[in-house]
Amino acid sequence: MSLDNLTYYFREAFSSLHRNFWLSWASIGVIIISLLILGSSALVVINARCLADQIESSVEISVFAEEDISESELDELGDKLKLVNGVDSVEFVSSSEALEKLKESFGEKKEALDGLEERNTLPDSYQVKTVDTSLVSGVAENIEQMQGVEKVRYGHGVVEKLMKMTSWARMAGVVLVLLMSIAAVFLIATTIRMSIFSRQYEIEIMKYLGATNFFIRVPFFLEGMILGTAGGLVSVALLFLGYHGLVDKVNSAFSFLQLVGGGQLINYIFVGLVLLGAIIGAVGSSIPVKRFLKV
Amino acid sequence: MIQMYNVSKIFDNGVKAVNDVTLHIPKGDFLFLVGPSGAGKSTLSKLIFREELATRGKVLFNKKNVARYKGKEVPLLRRNIGMVFQDFRLLPKKNVFDNVGFTLQVTGKGRREIKKSVPAVLKMVGLENKSEMFPKQLSGGEQQRACIARAIVNRPPLIIADEPTGNLDPVTSRDIMSLLLDINRRGTTVIVATHAWDIVNSMRQRVVALSAGQVVRDEEKGAYDRCR
Numbered sequence: 147m148s149l150d151n152l153t154y155y156f157r158e159a160f161s162s163l164h165r166n167f168w169l170s171w172a173s174i175g176v177i178i179i180s181l182l183i184l185g186s187s188a189l190v191v192i193n194a195r196c197l198a199d200q201i202e203s204s205v206e207i208s209v210f211a212e213e214d215i216s217e218s219e220l221d222e223l224g225d226k227l228k229l230v231n232g233v234d235s236v237e238f239v240s241s242s243e244a245l246e247k248l249k250e251s252f253g254e255k256k257e258a259l260d261g262l263e264e265r266n267t268l269p270d271s272y273q274v275k276t277v278d279t280s281l282v283s284g285v286a287e288n289i290e291q292m293q294g295v296e297k298v299r300y301g302h303g304v305v306e307k308l309m310k311m312t313s314w315a316r317m318a319g320v321v322l323v324l325l326m327s328i329a330a331v332f333l334i335a336t337t338i339r340m341s342i343f344s345r346q347y348e349i350e351i352m353k354y355l356g357a358t359n360f361f362i363r364v365p366f367f368l369e370g371m372i373l374g375t376a377g378g379l380v381s382v383a384l385l386f387l388g389y390h391g392l393v394d395k396v397n398s399a400f401s402f403l404q405l406v407g408g409g410q411l412i413n414y415i416f417v418g419l420v421l422l423g424a425i426i427g428a429v430g431s432s433i434p435v436k437r438f439l440k441v
Numbered sequence: 442m443i444q445m446y447n448v449s450k451i452f453d454n455g456v457k458a459v460n461d462v463t464l465h466i467p468k469g470d471f472l473f474l475v476g477p478s479g480a481g482k483s484t485l486s487k488l489i490f491r492e493e494l495a496t497r498g499k500v501l502f503n504k505k506n507v508a509r510y511k512g513k514e515v516p517l518l519r520r521n522i523g524m525v526f527q528d529f530r531l532l533p534k535k536n537v538f539d540n541v542g543f544t545l546q547v548t549g550k551g552r553r554e555i556k557k558s559v560p561a562v563l564k565m566v567g568l569e570n571k572s573e574m575f576p577k578q579l580s581g582g583e584q585q586r587a588c589i590a591r592a593i594v595n596r597p598p599l600i601i602a603d604e605p606t607g608n609l610d611p612v613t614s615r616d617i618m619s620l621l622l623d624i625n626r627r628g629t630t631v632i633v634a635t636h637a638w639d640i641v642n643s644m645r646q647r648v649v650a651l652s653a654g655q656v657v658r659d660e661e662k663g664a665y666d667r668c669r
Contacts, residue, residue, distance in 0.1 A: 150551045351530055355591070356520035357547035358513065 151361075158365035159372060162341040169340060170373060173333045177377025177426060178384070180326030181419045185385045187319025188415050189406075194312035196406050201308070207274040207286045207300040215294050220270070223294050227272055230288055232281040237273045244268040255399060327426055330377070334370050334430025342366060342438045349439065363435050367428065374427020378420035386416065442468040442599060442630050443489060448498035450484050450654075458484040460654035461498070466632065468598070471625040473641045474634040475665050476651035482634040485651070486601050489632075490522055491515055503598075520548055523592030523629075525602035525621075529584040531576040531591075537563065538572040541590045548595060558594055566590045566620060582613035586620065593624060600624060602633045606640070614640060622646075638665030 163170045209227065211220055227236045239247070245266050249259050276285050282300055290298045342349070352362050389412075393405045406412060443466040450459040459481045466472055474482045487493040488500050491507045500507045502518065510518050531540045541562060542555040563569045566586040576584055585605060592600055602621060606614035618633070618640050625631040635641060641648060641664065648663030649656055 148549065148551055150546075151549055154546060347530075348532055351532065351543075352547045353516075354519065354524045354530075355544045355547050356516045356518075356595075358516045361547055361549065 155364045155368055159368040162345070162365065162369050163372065165344060166337055166340050169333075169337045173330065173337050173373045173430075174377045174380065176326065176330045176333050177374060177423050178381045180323055180330050180426075181378055181381035181423055182385060183319065183326060184323040184422070185381060185415060185419050187315055187323070189385075189389060189412075190315050190319075191312050192411060192415075193405050194308055194315070196404075198308050198312075200404070205276075205282050205300055207276070207282060207289065207298060209272040209274055209289055209295055210269050210297045210299070211271075212294055212296045213269075219294055223292070224272055226292060227274055227289065230274075230285060232276050232278070232285045234275045234277045236275075239271050239273055241266050241268045241270050244271065252400070330374075330426050331430040331433070334373055334427055335433045337373065338366050338370050338431040339434040339438060341369060342434055359439065363439055366435050366439070367431050370427040370431025371424050372427065374423040374425065374430070375420060376423075377426075378423025381423070382416045382419050385419070442466055442470070442503060444499075444501040444504075445488075446499045446501075448488060448495045448500055450481075450488060450493060451496045458654055459488065459495075462651075462654070462656050463498075464649065464656060464659070466630065468630055469625070469628060471622060471631045471646045472633070473644075473646055473648045473663075473665075474632060474651065475636070475638070475641060475648055476657075478636075480651040481654040482651055483603060484654075486603055486632070486634060489599075489601065490524065491518055516548075520595060521597050521599060523589075523595075523597040523600040525585070525589050525592050525600060525605045527604035527607035529576070529581075529588040529608075531584060531587055533576055536573050536575050537568055537579070537587050537590075540576070540587055541594050544591050544594050550595075559590075562590045562594045565593075580613075581609050582616060585609060585613075585617050589617070589620060589624070593629065597629070599630045600632070602631070602635075604635055605633060606635065606637050611639070618644065641665040 209223075211223055215223070224236055224238055227233060242263070245259070245262060245268055248268070252259060274285070274289065276282050286298050286300050289295060349362055390407075393407050396405050397407065443464070445462055445464040448459055448462045448464075449457065451457050462481075462485065474485065476482055484493060488495055489502065489507070491510060494508055502521070507518060532543065535543065538559055542559045545555045545558060560569065560572070563572055566589055568583060568586050568590060571579065571583060571587075576587070579587065585608075589600075589602075589605075600621070605621065606617055609617060614637055618637075621631050621633060622644065645662045645664075648658070648660050648665065650658035650663075650666075
């Protein structure tokens with residue numbers, strides 16, 4: 147393929163895009179929307195995964211003692227907890243420390259909790275860490291049987307619930323994106339069909355002059371690819387700006403909720419979206435090119 | 442160059458456009474294809490050009506059966522045949538130079554070759570001063586010259602002209618015919634399907650007369666009609 151040919155292909159593709167200006171924009175718009183949905187749901191899934199990992203690795207057992215327990219009995223309970231099989235560490239958290247922790251997790255919004263010091267209803271507790279997260283439920287059961295223990299709480303089910311939610315988000319995202327992609331493919335197909343029709347006369351002459359199918363088809367194919375890639379690039383730009391804005395806000399506001407700020411995976415998503423746009427464009431243009439450019 | 446053996450073309454609607462035609466066209470021939478409308482002149486051209494395939498019989502171009510050209514090879518066959526149309530079929534948004542260069546462009550030739558070949562051909566057909574003009578700005582005769590230039594710019598061994606003077610006045614028609622004859626004298630085989638009996642009669646070239654899809658007459662130095 148010579149440089150002259152390549153110039154010809156691109157010039158023809160862009161002049162067609164210009165000729166079908168509004169239809170081109172409509173196709174790009176639909177691609178942008180569908181890729182935005184896909185990108186957002188991918189980001190939601192990634193963040194949920196990350197959150198689940200965080201929760202899983204920091205599962206602690208909160209052990210609450212009976213209310214009428216004496217100070218010495220409380221200390222004794224702490225010592226006993228250390229002896230339970232599978233326990234790694236035991237830490238005493240007084241009710242005022244618990245409030246302090248809660249405030250910390252609210253980050254910048256911690257003023258919301260001001261004034262609670264006088265009416266602090268948070269109980270004293272022991273925070274028990276296990277040697278391994280898989281031991282959590284077993285250890286928690288054992289502790290619950292111990293004398294002086296009122297209640298045991300740990301993140302049982304939270305991780306599972308989170309995963310269930312993300313699988314829903316993922317399913318909904320996939321279905322929505324599939325529908326939108328089909329719409330985008332058909333809109334591109336329409337755009338390309340229009341530009342084939344508007345150049346029917348020229349195509350006929352090209353066939354008489356001995357142009358190959360390939361030569362006639364490439365500009366239309368390129369036109370679809372340009373539409374798809376442009377849609378991909380715009381959606382990635384929007385997603386990038388929107389997501390990073392969100393990350394900045396959320397990460398500074400809530401210390402307990404940290405969004406994935408960047409990294410390889412996020413970059414893969416962005417590159418993938420642009421590629422998917424190009425693929426949608428290629429598929430969309432190959433339908434009418436095959437159907438209407440028979441020689 | 443072209444051999445047709447017992448060629449028939451029956452269209453899907455049952456119309457028998459060409460009926461058992463056997464015809465030999467040697468290299469360097471100048472041939473008028475005459476006959477009333479519907480006699481099968483255009484279909485015969487299309488069979489050579491492989492726009493249509495023969496229902497029966499064989500059409501050979503340079504000893505190869507045109508039916509044997511498969512999809513991708515068809516354009517290569519067509520690059521050997523320059524087509525000249527009654528309605529010129531120039532692209533309105535391209536000037537004369539680009540219309541003529543279009544043949545080279547669509548067959549993948551580079552800009553350098555286009556810049557070299559097109560002016561020479563334009564000079565040959567007498568349009569060297571009109572290369573920047575658009576088809577609308579040209580007379581009918583000039584448009585036909587541009588169409589001929591486009592057909593010969595890649596030096597095909599065969600030119601097929603389908604009613605090339607159908608839209609032109611008698612004087613211009615003669616000019617166009619003598620241009621085609623001139624091209625023939627440089628070695629190109631030329632087939633002209635035409636109704637222009639006066640020109641056919643005055644030029645005294647080979648005449649193949651068709652009627653109802655059959656060859657009814659094939660004469661060296663013939664005339665349009667024996668009665669005239």
